[in-house]
Structures are given as structure tokens and as C-alpha cells.
Amino acid sequence: xxxxxxxxxxxxxxxxxxxxxxxxxxxxxxxxxxxxxxxxxxxxxxxxxxxxxxxxxxxxxxxxxxxxxxxxxxxxxxxxxxxxxxxxxxxxxxxxxxxxxxxxxxxxxxxxxxxxxxxxxxxxxxxxxxxxxxxxxxxxxxxxxxxxxxxxxxxxxxxxxxxxxxxxxxxxxxxxxxxxxxxxxxxxxxxxxxxxxxxxxxxxxxxxxxxxxxxxxxxxxxxxxxxxxxxxxxxxxxxxxxxxxxxxxxxxxxxxxxxxxxxxxxxxxxxxxxxxxxxxxxxxxxxxxxxxxxxxxxxxxxxxxxxxxxxxxxxxxxxxxxxxxxxxxxxxxxxxxxxxxxxxxxxxxxxxxxxxxxxxxxxxxxxxxxxxxxxxxxxxxxxxxxxxxxxxxxxxxxxxxxxxxxxxxxxxxxxxxxxxxxxxxxxxxxxxxxxxxxxxxxxxxxxxxxxxxxxxxxxxxxxxxxxxxxxxxxxxxxxxxxxxxxxxxxxxxxxxxxxxxxxxxxxxxxxxxxxxxxxxxxxxxxxxxxxxxxxxxxxxxxxxxxxxxxxxxxxxxxxxxxxxxxxxxxxxxxxxxxxxxxxxxxxxxxxxxxxxxxxxxxx
Amino acid sequence: xxxxxxxxxxxxxxxxxxxxxxxxxxxxxxxxxxxxxxxxxxxxxxxxxxxxxxxxxxxxxxxxxxxxxxxxxxxxxxxxxxxxxxxxxxxxxxxxxxxxxxxxxxxxxxxxxxxxxxxxxxxxxxx
Numbered sequence: 001x002x003x004x005x006x007x008x009x010x011x012x013x014x015x016x017x018x019x020x021x022x023x024x025x026x027x028x029x030x031x032x033x034x035x036x037x038x039x040x041x042x043x044x045x046x047x048x049x050x051x052x053x054x055x056x057x058x059x060x061x062x063x064x065x066x067x068x069x070x071x072x073x074x075x076x077x078x079x080x081x082x083x084x085x086x087x088x089x090x091x092x093x094x095x096x097x098x099x100x101x102x103x104x105x106x107x108x109x110x111x112x113x114x115x116x117x118x119x120x121x122x123x124x125x126x127x128x129x130x131x132x133x134x135x136x137x138x139x140x141x142x143x144x145x146x147x148x149x150x151x152x153x154x155x156x157x158x159x160x161x162x163x164x165x166x167x168x169x170x171x172x173x174x175x176x177x178x179x180x181x182x183x184x185x186x187x188x189x190x191x192x193x194x195x196x197x198x199x200x201x202x203x204x205x206x207x208x209x210x211x212x213x214x215x216x217x218x219x220x221x222x223x224x225x226x227x228x229x230x231x232x233x234x235x236x237x238x239x240x241x242x243x244x245x246x247x248x249x250x251x252x253x254x255x256x257x258x259x260x261x262x263x264x265x266x267x268x269x270x271x272x273x274x275x276x277x278x279x280x281x282x283x284x285x286x287x288x289x290x291x292x293x294x295x296x297x298x299x300x301x302x303x304x305x306x307x308x309x310x311x312x313x314x315x316x317x318x319x320x321x322x323x324x325x326x327x328x329x330x331x332x333x334x335x336x337x338x339x340x341x342x343x344x345x346x347x348x349x350x351x352x353x354x355x356x357x358x359x360x361x362x363x364x365x366x367x368x369x370x371x372x373x374x375x376x377x378x379x380x381x382x383x384x385x386x387x388x389x390x391x392x393x394x395x396x397x398x399x400x401x402x403x404x405x406x407x408x409x410x411x412x413x414x415x416x417x418x419x420x421x422x423x424x425x426x427x428x429x430x431x432x433x434x435x436x437x438x439x440x441x442x443x444x445x446x447x448x449x450x451x452x453x454x455x456x457x458x459x460x461x462x463x464x465x466x467x468x469x470x471x472x473x474x475x476x477x478x479x480x481x482x483x484x485x486x487x488x489x490x491x492x493x494x495x496x497x498x499x500x501x502x503x504x505x506x507x508x509x510x511x512x513x514x515x516x517x518x519x520x521x522x523x524x525x526x527x528x529x530x531x532x533x534x535x536x537x538x539x540x541x542x543x544x545x546x547x548x549x550x551x552x553x554x555x556x557x558x559x560x561x562x563x564x565x566x567x568x569x570x571x572x573x574x575x576x577x578x579x580x581x582x583x584x585x586x587x588x589x590x591x592x593x594x595x596x597x598x599x600x601x602x603x
Numbered sequence: 604x605x606x607x608x609x610x611x612x613x614x615x616x617x618x619x620x621x622x623x624x625x626x627x628x629x630x631x632x633x634x635x636x637x638x639x640x641x642x643x644x645x646x647x648x649x650x651x652x653x654x655x656x657x658x659x660x661x662x663x664x665x666x667x668x669x670x671x672x673x674x675x676x677x678x679x680x681x682x683x684x685x686x687x688x689x690x691x692x693x694x695x696x697x698x699x700x701x702x703x704x705x706x707x708x709x710x711x712x713x714x715x716x717x718x719x720x721x722x723x724x725x726x727x728x729x730x
Binding site for chain 1: 605606607608609612615616620622637639640641643669670671672673674675676677678679682684689691693694716718721722724726727728729
């Protein structure tokens with residue numbers, strides 16, 4: 001048995017570079033040093049680096065020599081093979097070591113990320129099922145179907161501590177358990193009774209694109225997760241509710257379903273185990289309320305997509321009256337990893353109540369906008385300043401908004417907060433589905449709260465009057481405040497109305513739509529008071545509260561502003577100070593931009 | 604395609620790993636263009652076309668050109684990852700068709716990283 005293997009490449013390329021001469025020299029030198037019992041010379045095929053040939057790999061150390069010449073061989077054999085000292089001057093130097101470019105994990109954007117749901121992002125071709133399989137794809141399904149009972153699968157998911165990634169954070173294992181119990185109950189009286197699993201990919205929060213990215217990057221991870229869930233709960237059919245505004249995600253998911261079916265990973269008798277499961281795509285027309293479970297179900301049933309009262313929960317009576325389990329895209333994408341790597345592994349990541357990782361779409365006034373997956377418990381500061389590289393143009397951070405229009409605003413002073421379902425809720429925000437909008441000092445809190453309310457008001461289905469009329473009234477009051485017509489008792493009324501909308505609306509849309517107002521009233525009350533009492537918008541956004549004037553001492557009377565003003569609101573004669581007629585002024589700010597001496601200003 | 608049995612998955616995985624990891628086989632380099640919605644919106648299609656044209660023009664038979672999804676760093680799209688045999692992967696950002704051609708010439712053919720356009724080397728932390 002030889003202690004070293006010297007692998008010399010004898011491909012056409014290396015032979016033309018003299019590989020055979022090197023081989024002969026090696027063998028001769030080995031004999032000369034009486035090492036023929038210790039070292040075996042092996043000829044191999046192309047190693048891929050043959051432009052650097054002739055090349056020699058020494059195993060088991062894996063040392064790689066390049067550009068070998070016959071005269072190098074005696075020294076190499078003496079030093080490395082006899083004395084055990086690899087010859088550095090002949091060794092291969094990695095291109096990366098020669099040109100010092102940073103390693104990916106030295107880049108703050110990537111350093112603090114930990115990929116579970118996004119494990120295949122940017123690595124595999126999402127349109128190739130074989131590449132998914134190469135990265136342990138469908139291994140968890142095989143494990144679940146051949147080595148685990150449905151109860152064991154549910155126990156594992158439960159023990160992992162995985163909670164719903166769609167926003168509410170309900171424990172996934174518990175949800176599956178409830179659904180399975182309902183399925184067994186139905187089947188005891190009717191063995192042919194169906195059950196459904198649904199993937200909620202109706203991502204609608206402004207500024208959020210987590211689910212789209214997961215489906216685009218790794219559609220098979222959703223299919224595998226749903227198949228495992230279906231096996232655990234006893235479902236035989238699945239739906240992916242994917243919004244039609246995501247054409248690339250739909251296209252890739254369609255291809256993935258076709259490939260999985262061809263491989264028999266969907267259909268009848270999957271992997272020869274007797275398990276049957278089919279998945280269909282349902283293209284949602286883009287109504288925000290369809291992200292709500294009961295509305296989503298009605299939409300698939302071709303009914304008016306409005307929520308209905310719970311109970312009955314979908315687990316009891318869901319799609320077409322059958323037990324139904326709905327999970328979000330990211331939740332499904334975590335399932336295979338938990339089955340493969342165990343609940344114990346998963347539960348070690350994150351915090352006490354929030355296990356695993358969370359995907360966020362980082363957007364707004366932040367340098368590195370993008371999609372990030374971070375372990376739970378990471379602080380908002382780390383996400384915004386380390387991963388996100390801070391705020392552009394040296395502006396100050398004002399607030400970060402999590403959870404989309406259902407979420408809340410967290411002020412800059414609470415940046416030390418860890419990302420955790422409970423801690424975010426304590427601060428008046430929510431984890432939500434993962435939208436994270438960063439806002440700098442130029443953002444007006446009243447204006448942005450109004451923006452989110454306009455969104456939810458437009459998307460309200462109108463069934464509950466508190467949501468329909470409540471949102472409209474909230475907007476009316478906020479409009480008054482930003483127009484300088486706010487009254488002192490507006491704030492108390494806003495709060496009262498918010499709580500009424502929260503209490504009396506049936507579904508999550510109405511129950512959460514006051515959150516942007518409530519959280520800003522809590523953390524940015526002073527800014528509301530500035531608008532109401534002092535008739536000032538500190539960020540200079542609310543036009544009615546911004547006044548433009550010209551400083552008489554600075555104005556040189558050049559007439560430029562008067563000529564540029566589109567409202568013809570500026571008057572004055574050459575070489576004497578100009579003035580602005582505030583009744584005509586439209587607050588466009590052009591005078592400030594064109595003034596060369598800084599006389600025009602706003603306050 | 605015949606329906607898979609549990610043991611078939613391992614066979615497919617092994618076959619694909621050879622291709623993806625650039626060991627054995629014919630390929631010497633893999634060019635991955637990140638084509639998520641964000642990448643495409645930023646111009647990834649033109650970058651992909653430029654890579655394709657250049658690979659064809661230079662008659663590079665040992666280069667695999669493939670698409671993958673968003674690499675997460677949406678603000679620096681279009682992005683591409685270049686893997687050469689026995690080298691850590693290199694990620695390029697803010698690409699244009701011209702830069703793509705230069706990367707083929709200098710990095711894929713010449714083996715020299717185009718430092719001006721490169722973001723970093725290596726792979727992201729998974730798990």
C-alpha cells in the first residue's frame with residue numbers, strides 16, 4: 001500500500017505541454033530514491049486547469065503543482081516525497097489570493113445572513129429539477145414517506161418551533177395537528193373525504209417581495225414542503241395561490257410542477273410509496289384581501305373573495321367544505337430543511353419564542369436594498385446599518401416600518417430591538433410577512449401613515465362597515481391634519497376610531513389597518529402636534545404647511561425666480577427685493593432651486 | 604421520463620453534482636446570470652445575451668452558461684457569478700453587456716478576475 005498517490009494529468013493538452021516527459025522523469029526519480037513502494041504514479045484525465053499544465057496532484061494532501069518542467073522533478077521528489085516538504089514555488093496559487101478581492105463573507109451584506117428558506121438562491125437553475133435534486137432536493141420527501149409516520153412528521157415540525165411566516169406567526173406544527181385531527185374525523189365516516197393544502201403566495205404588502213423571490217429562485221422547495229405537509233395531514237390535493245402580477249414566478253412554478261410530475265414526484269404512487277398528491281396553480285387577480293385565508297378559499301371557489309367569520313376555521317371546513325391547511329410560501333420553504341436537518345438543529349437558530357430565520361425585503365431609504373434572510377433575534381440596527389449599509393446621502397434614520405400596511409412604525413431609538421414575533425409586537429409593530437421599509441428624516445409621519453391607509457382603504461372588500469367607513473374617515477382626519485386644518489381633539493378621536501375598527505372588523509385586513517396610525521401616534525405624537533398646533537410639517541412634505549418666502553436682505557433682485565415661477569406668484573422690480581404671493585404659490589419649490597444667492601427659502 | 608424510485612434521486616444528484624461542481628466532465632467554467640424579476644428589470648436579459656454572443660463568438664465549448672435567481676443584492680443588479688474549476692466563485696455586480704464581454708475575455712478565458720467589477724469571492728453561508 002502506497003503512502004502517496006501522484007496524479008499526473010495526461011490529457012491531450014497536458015501531453016502537448018510535456019506531461020509524458022514529466023511522468024517518465026517522476027518515475028525515474030522515484031526509483032532513484034527507492035520510493036517505488038511508497039509512491040504510486042497515476043495517469044488521470046483532464047482536471048480542468050490544463051491551461052496551467054503539466055499539472056500534478058498529490059493525494060491525500062491534495063497539493064496541486066502546475067507548470068511543471070523536467071528540471072523541477074528531482075527537487076520535487078527529494079523535498080516533497082522523501083522529506084515531506086511540499087515545494088511552494090511550484091504550487092498553484094489561487095487567483096483570488098493573488099488579486100485581493102474580498103471574500104463574500106467579509107462583505108457585511110452577506111456576512112450576517114443565514115440561508116435556509118433561500119438556500120438555493122442564486123446557486124441552482126430554478127428551471128432544472130435535477131439541479132434542485134443535486135442540492136439535497138426531495139431527500140426530505142423520501143425520508144418522510146419511507147421512514148416517518150405522518151404523526152412523526154408533525155411532531156418534528158412542532159418541535160422545531162417553526163411559526164407561520166405569513167405574518168401572524170401561528171405555530172405550524174399545531175396548525176398541521178389540528179388539520180390532521182379533522183381529516184381523520186372526516187375519514188372515519190367517509191373514507192373518500194378529501195383534504196387540501198394551500199400555499200399562500202398572494203403577497204400584497206407594498207415594498208415586499210420575499211415570496212416572489214422564493215418562488216422564482218426555488219419553486220421545488222415549495223412543492224417538496226407542500227408534499228410533506230400533505231402526507232402529514234392526509235391531503236391529496238394542493239393549490240398554490242399565486243398572484244397574476246408575478247409572471248416569472250408563475251412560469252417557473254408551472255415548469256417545476258411539470259417536471260415533478262414527469263419524475264413521479266407528484267401524481268399517483270409517489271416514489272413507489274402509495275402516496276398520492278397533486279398540485280394546481282390558482283392565479284389570483286391581485287386583491288389584497290385574498291391573502292386572508294377565508295377570502296383566498298372563496299376566491300378559489302369562484303365566489304366573491306370576501307372573508308367569512310371564523311370559526312369554522314379552514315382546518316374544520318375550508319376549501320369546498322373540506323379540511324384545509326394554508327401556509328405561506330416561506331413557511332413551506334422551511335419544511336424540507338427541518339425534516340432533513342432535524343427539529344433540534346432548527347430550534348437552535350433564533351430566539352426562545354421565534355426559531356429559525358426570517359426573510360425580509362429591505363427597501364426604502366437604505367443603501368443596500370435587497371432580499372435578506374437573517375436569524376431571528378438579530379437587531380434592527382444590524383439589518384439596517386450592517387446588512388443595509390445605512391441611509392443614503394448621510395441622512396438620519398427616522399423610522400423603520402415592518403409588516404406592511406398591517407404593521408407599525410418603529411422609531412430610530414428602538415433600533416436595538418431584536419427581530420422576534422413578541423418583541424416587535426411589544427413595540428407596536430408586527431413581524432408580518434417580511435416587508436421592511438426604511439424611512440429617513442425627510443419622511444413625514446402623517447403623510448406616510450396616510451399612504452398606507454389609502455392602500456388598505458382601496459383594498460378593503462367593503463363587507464364590514466368599520467373597515468370600509470373607518471378607513472375612509474381616518475384618511476379624512478389625516479388629510480385635515482396635513483392640510484393644516486387639524487383640531488386638538490383629532491388625536492383622541494383618531495385613537496378611539498382606530499380601536500373601534502380593530503375590534504369590530506371581521507378579518508385581519510380591518511383588524512390591522514389602524515396599526516400605522518396607532519404606532520405613529522405612539523412613537524411620533526410630537527409630529528402630529530406640530531402639524532395641528534404649530535401648523536408645521538417638520539419634514540417639509542405636507543405642502544399646505546410649507547411657506548415659501550424671500551429674504552429681503554439677501555435678495556439681489558435678479559428676477560430669475562419671478563421668471564421661473566410657474567404660478568406667477570413672485571413679483572418685484574429689477575434690483576429690488578422680490579416677494580411671494582402665498583395665495584398664488586403652489587409650493588413647488590422651484591424658486592428655492594433657482595435662487596443663486598440663497599434668498600428664497602421654505603419653512 | 605420514467606417515474607422515480609427513492610434510490611433514483613441519489614443517482615440524479617451524483618450526476619448533477621459532477622456538472623455543477625465542474626469536476627470531471629468537459630466544462631472548465633460556469634457563468635451564472637442572476638435572472639430574478641429584479642435582475643431582469645435592471646437589464647439582466649441584455650447581459651445574458653452578451654454572454655451568449657461572446658461564448659459563441661469565441662467558440663468556448665467548455666463554458667456552461669446558465670441562469671439562476673436573484674442573489675439577494677437587488678440594488679446591485681444585474682449580477683453574475685463566474686466559477687472556474689478549482690477557484691472560489693466570483694460575484695460581479697452592476698453589469699452591462701460591455702462588462703460581460705470583458706469578463707468573458709479576461710476572467711473566463713484569461714483566468715484573471717476583473718477586479719473593478721467584482722464584488723467578492725466565495726459562496727454564501729447556507730444553513
